[in-house]
Amino acid sequence: MSALAHLPPTESGGRTVPAAPVRPRSRWLPYLLLAPGLVWLALFFVLPALTLVSTSLQTGSLDTGYVQTFEFGNYTSAWGEYWPQFVRSLVYAGLATLAALAIAYPLAYTIAFKAGKYRNLLLVLVIAPFYTSFLLRTLAWKTILADNGIIVETMQRLGILDLLSVVGLTTDDRVLATPLAVVTGLTYNFLPFMTLPLYASLERLDPRLVEAAEDLYASPFTAFRRVTFPLSLPGVVAGTLLTFIPAAGDYINAQLLGSLPSTAMIGNVIEALFLRVLDYPRAAALSVTLMVVIVVLVAGYVRRAGTEELV
């Protein structure tokens, strides 16, 4: 505001001109810039979230009408009945996140360091699936994983399916309608969300740092472990969050590629309670629980990864 106050008054025509008062910048400008976002969030996030919490504490039925009774029993009964789907959601989302990380890291690394002039083309290809509808892409996997399809037959022949059925990922010598199909669908659908942040953090990594590590007696593998990977952690954290959070709440993959109820995720339960059973309070209670669980998991994860210490 008074940044110019220390400057001596300017001379002009031999006469001292008093410094003109500097017009202060509007104090309201930051709030003005924030306003659209704040209004949007208030209307379409805070308000619905409050309604959701309020609904989760009501009793009654659609016929008799819902009454606000602060019925915390909704939470205990919903959790008691649906905790297996909850755990399953977290396990499926976790597996899909790990699989996506395993696929996306080498992919992002190659695009960032080895692709040369094909870099932009490859990036477009990563996003290309978004040009088709989410639903269609997921349905396409039904064909890919079909019982008499080439993939499943190859897996049968190589004995991979037997192996996977031992850990419970597949059943009945097939892939469709098993947990594996759901995890595969989740991995596929959220892969770009993993790849892009990884690429962004690898791309800005100075290749001279890797050279410096190798100059200082680190083998290429050690250089990766000590320099490249730690410096790509912000991308790993962002990518895993962008994959895990939506995957944990997803219900399309479980519905189209899995077999309900044996592969039902919490999203499927919430969908059923809201749209078919019309048990709004317990559906809302499950939604709130999912939100809280994810926030707690994410907070713990980000804290352990220590991303705030990274540049």
Added chain:
Amino acid sequence: MADDTSGDLGIVRLTKAFGDTVAVDDLSLTIPQGSFFALLGPSGCGKTTTLRMVAGLERPTAGAIYLGATDITSTKPYRRPVNTVFQSYALFPHLSVFENVAFGLRRRGVKDVDAQVGQMLDLVELSGYGGRRPNHLSGGQQQRVAVARALINHPSLLLLDEPLGALDLKLRRQMQLELKRIQTEVGITFVHVTHDQEEAMTMADTVAVMNEGRVEQLGSPVELYENPMTTFVANFLGRCNMVDGRVVDRAGDTAVVEVRGHRMAVPSARMHAERDEVHLGVRPEKVSIVLGADAEQVPTSHNRLLGVVEDVSFLGVSTDYTVRLPWGPSFGVFAQNLDRDPRLVPAAEVVLHWAAEHTFALDATEPLEAGIDPDVRLGQVLR
């Protein structure tokens, strides 16, 4: 130390091509153990590529690199007893200063890391900074961390790639002395790459001036400056006056070159031309300037030229005269301000003279402008 060749760096007919561009062209050099060696040249002359090949970060297209008797041409960088101080340092941003310096020791599984890192931080005067992150340090401090991180491994060879380029002038001077002190203290061979001739001359025992992938001339800073063998070296290492002449006598210790009727003596050790057409050169600070009326003061043994003062710039410690010769070219004179002649003003007719031993002669087929910084050349044209 000078007799021990077991740690000499030998570069033998080294070539590196990137596609059609030859960055380093059939380069051969021997760098004695314990010396402070500078590779000096303009950007794109191949000096950094040479350094990277010695470090193992670039594979030569042809040729070999020896460390003592060992051929290290295809040794992986992490197996070479060579460490590098990178341009803009390349410090690990996720590690503390301490861990940056300890990096090489840890990779080699060395014991007593704490003590060694402590000592090294003392050497570069950064004790107490071990816990900080590199990006919380100033440019000069980062530079010293980079030196410590390389030196702690006691390499046979320390490579410095424009290590002072990112620093401001004052800090650069200070770090030049600092690096020189460290080199004297540890006795490791330093190979320093720079485009700054002043930096190379201040720090190095031996300088190789590089141009277009080749070494133009190699020698001590004094040799290179006083007795350049090519127009590129003459111009790159400072300002230089050159006029065209013709050799009329090569017999004896002193050759005679005729420049527009003036006979100039040139010691034969400073004749660097096979042909008779030469550029006759002399550095501006070697030239004395007297008013035409005082011509009888000029020692008879001196080479002399007549001219007219065109411009006088007073620089405090010295005065910079630009003198126009009768047939066109201009001649620069730096005169110390001992007893400045106030009559030396533009349009004054003057005699320029200098001792024969400061004269050198270069092959006239070489371009006169080689090695002049384009910015400086533009400045001269504008003036």
